[in-house]
Amino acid sequence: MATKHILIVPGDGIGQEVTAVGKKVLDKIAAKFGHTFTYDEALIGHVAIEATGNPLPDESLEKMRKSDAVLFGAVGHPKYDNDPSAKVRPEQGLLRMRKELGLYANLRPIKLFDELLNASSIKPEILKGADILFFRELTGDIYFGEKGRKNNGDTAYDVAEYSRYEVERIARKAFDAARTRRKKLCSVDKANVIETSRLWREVVQKVALEYPDVEVEHQFVDATAMLLIKDPRRFDVVVTANLFGDILTDEASQIAGSMGMLASASIGDGTGVYEPIHGSAHDITGKGIANPLASILSAALLLDISFGMKAESEAVINAVDKVLKAGFRTRDIADQHTPADKILGTTAMGEEVL
Ligand code: NAI
Ligand code: MG
Structure with missing residues (x-):
């Protein structure tokens, strides 16, 4: 039984929606395995610029340094994407976080869950067993x-x-x-x-x-x-x-079928940061349809790499596997054979995993 302090840094767009689900999964793991996880939140990206004028306020960086691990969402806002002259930008917060925490290694496991063989536009016989x-x-x-x-x-x-x-x-x-x-x-x-x-x-x-x-x-x-x-x-x-x-x-x-499936771990000298590889996805922000599995699988990487909790991490991955085997899909990983009642939104998909 361990006590750990986790910083939740949702950032922008669907980052907010998917980290909320990732956090619930961490909570569930704590309850199931008898750990105590405490949490705090910090600002980064567009939401930080709006609140403080700074894409990564010093206060956020201090909180990151003091925590045992960071569950991160995404940064970015169309306002800046369409204005190349903007001097203060959300991505500066992301780059500064990586530099300041010395996160020089970004691990991106590309693992195809068998059930998603048909979700990709690549032929199943080419894909089966891919694991990079x-x-x-x-x-x-x-x-x-x-x-x-x-x-x-x-x-x-x-x-x-x-x-x-x-x-x-x-x-x-x-x-x-x-x-x-x-x-x-x-x-x-x-x-x-x-x-x-x-x-x-x-x-x-x-x-x-x-x-x-x-x-x-x-x-x-x-x-x-x-x-x-x-x-x-x-x-x-x-x-x-x-x-x-x-x-x-x-x-x-x-x-792996979708951007919504890929988790990453950024490690190096300082606190490890765990995040989906996708961005803030404005095209689907606020619609409740973002795939939370990348954030959930990022939480699994966090448990394994930063906390050395192998069994806990595997429990999360197995839960994802089971939910996919049961046929549940978010829109990005559904195919023409997925029945309408198996296509879930962000929160409902999270509930199935829980
Ligand atoms: P994106 O990764 O946000 O989205 C690319 C495409 O994948 C979109 O069609 C989106 O709807 C879909 N997608 C992404 N995540 C998904 C999920 N969880 N579930 C379902 N569909 C998902 O990249 P995009 O659109 O090029 O950039 C949007 C913003 O994100 C920009 O402001 C960009 O600068 C920022 N960005 C931030 C990153 C980060 O914070 N690590 C990484 C990449 C982009
Ligand atoms: Mg990228």
Whole structure:
């Protein structure tokens, strides 16, 4: 029996709707397994800008530092997406949180629940058994480099930078994980063109020498984009840079059926942050139809990775599996054979899992 303090950071849009469900699942686990979970909430993103003018107020960051884990939703608002000149933006809060907490490793498990074989637009025979663990580097690359305009604003630039140290630490995490799985690691870069990628490949090759039991391959990011949908089962652990990982994992979400199914864990030096890979999804905000399973599965990752609660984490995943086996679907994972009475909204889907 453990006592843990969890910070709930819903953020914007459907982030609010899905973290409410994720929290209920954590509560249920505490009750079932005799743990005491205490909670607090903090602001980030558009809601934080509206309240304080700051996308990540210092108070939120302090609360994150003091908690045992963070269950996070999403940030973003159409107001900024359609106004590229906005100086203060919700995503700045997200990037600052990752940087300040030293969350350099973003784990994105792409696991297809068998029941969802038909929810994907990829053929079932290509998909069956696909199980990939992405390690996306999260605090470097073009997202954090110098950016700006020159030539009176007519030229824009973003600088991508990686240090040996940054590549090495994410590579080690990925190799360690590969050892506990099918012992295959694919490092993705663009070393034929990009200098940071050449350093990336050099460092991964060097780290690989310490893991002779892990089979390593290097792929270019463009080829990887193709291979992911051509033959997803060939991948076990994939490690890649921040930008490539961002794009490839949205693509890979189609292996799992929907963006609404994919959870992530951001870990490193500070408090671990657990969040769906999707954004604030304004197109469905307020409609009560967002799939809460990504947030629920993020809670499962939180229990496992930050609290070392394996059985509790598995209980959550099993509950999700059971609900899917019972035929319940949110709209994003329903297909033409799903009966209307099995298509549930956000809260009702959460209730089934509970
Ligand atoms: P998005 O991930 O929010 O949505 C993409 C598509 O997937 C939409 O059609 C949406 O309805 C659907 N979708 C996403 N999550 C779903 C769920 N749980 N259930 C059912 N359907 C779901 O990406 P989009 O639309 O490109 O961006 C919206 C906003 O989110 C933007 O402001 C963007 O900057 C922000 N964003 C934030 C992220 C974060 O906080 N980590 C990540 C990606 C985008
Ligand atoms: Mg993304």
